[in-house]
Amino acid sequence: MITPNDERSVVALVPAAGRGERLGMSTPKAFVELGGKTLLARAVDGLLASGCVDRVVVIVPAELTAAAAALLPAGVEVVIGGAERTDSVRAGLTAAGDAEFVLVHDAARALTPPQLIESVVRSLRGGRGAVIPALPVVDTVKVVDESGAVTGTPDRAALRAVQTPQGFAAELLRRAYRSESVATDDAALVELAGETVHTVPGDPMAFKITTPLDLALANALVEAGQETSRDVDAVGRGGAA
Ligand SMILES: Nc1ccn([C@@H]2O[C@H](COP(=O)(O)OP(=O)(O)OP(=O)(O)O)[C@@H](O)[C@H]2O)c(=O)n1
Ligand SMILES: C[C@](O)(CO)[C@H](O)COP(=O)(O)O
Numbered sequence: 001m002i003t004p005n006d007e008r009s010v011v012a013l014v015p016a017a018g019r020g021e022r023l024g025m026s027t028p029k030a031f032v033e034l035g036g037k038t039l040l041a042r043a044v045d046g047l048l049a050s051g052c053v054d055r056v057v058v059i060v061p062a063e064l065t066a067a068a069a070a071l072l073p074a075g076v077e078v079v080i081g082g083a084e085r086t087d088s089v090r091a092g093l094t095a096a097g098d099a100e101f102v103l104v105h106d107a108a109r110a111l112t113p114p115q116l117i118e119s120v121v122r123s124l125r126g127g128r129g130a131v132i133p134a135l136p137v138v139d140t141v142k143v144v145d146e147s148g149a150v151t152g153t154p155d156r157a158a159l160r161a162v163q164t165p166q167g168f169a170a171e172l173l174r175r176a177y178r179s180e181s182v183a184t185d186d187a188a189l190v191e192l193a194g195e196t197v198h199t200v201p202g203d204p205m206a207f208k209i210t211t212p213l214d215l216a217l218a219n220a221l222v223e224a225g226q227e228t229s230r231d232v233d234a235v236g237r238g239g240a241a
Contacts, residue, residue: 012055015081017081052121086182111222116165
């Protein structure tokens with residue numbers, strides 16, 4: 001369990017300013033509803049339900065700040081995002097103030113179990129500077145060149161698919177974000193800064209809703225009342241704290 005008298009604060013940033021082009025709906029993805037509740041509200045609910053987050057800052061498109069504030073619990077802060085995910089996270093970091101730890105959690109991972117969030121925070125409080133949830137890869141992954149020809153086959157046993165929330169000592173993430181490098185996740189910026197990133201076992205329920213198929217799966221899970229179940233053992237554990 002997390003030590004109750006540990007007063008070092010945890011701020012969760014929820015990037016939700018994407019357009020959701022791969023989902024292909026007219027509404028920006030974070031504002032799409034799943035069982036009558038937006039993906040954004042579900043992601044925030046999970047963070048609050050974990051009981052280990054002190055503040056939540058959501059990052060949304062400029063035209064949706066009022067809509068976001070109206071659908072979120074009192075106390076959740078709303079800031080305006082940018083063109084790329086890293087721009088949105090950078091805007092959130094500015095709002096994070098003097099937090100000791102920062103979690104970055106995609107609104108698109110709307111069904112993430114609170115237990116996974118707690119697991120990341122526990123590892124941070126235990127002394128890790130950068131912690132990400134990871135699952136084994138089930139497909140064989142190929143490297144291909146521009147023509148589509150295969151140039152390599154990485155050893156699958158060493159590969160992991162990583163999720164959010166990704167947790168960091170705030171000072172470390174701020175330092176990583178001083179770089180202008182482009183990356184598809186926050187941990188990669190920390191790696192580029194020369195720091196070690198650790199993994200904890202991920203959870204299949206923390207899948208990212210990216211395509212219409214993902215949304216259909218999420219809807220089916222919510223309708224079946226399965227949205228908080230854990231199925232980690234079925235896919236194997238992805239990493240060690
Ligand atoms: N400029 C951006 C781009 C993405 N995100 C957020 O980052 C998370 C992960 O991104 P992704 O799932 O790729 O969402 P989109 O960028 O909206 O999707 P797409 O690439 O299909 O347009 C999402 O919660 C998304 O809202 C963001 O805050 N700001
Ligand atoms: C941060 C992330 O969710 C980790 O898997 C992922 O890299 C986000 O990528 P996207 O292209 O913004 O969906």
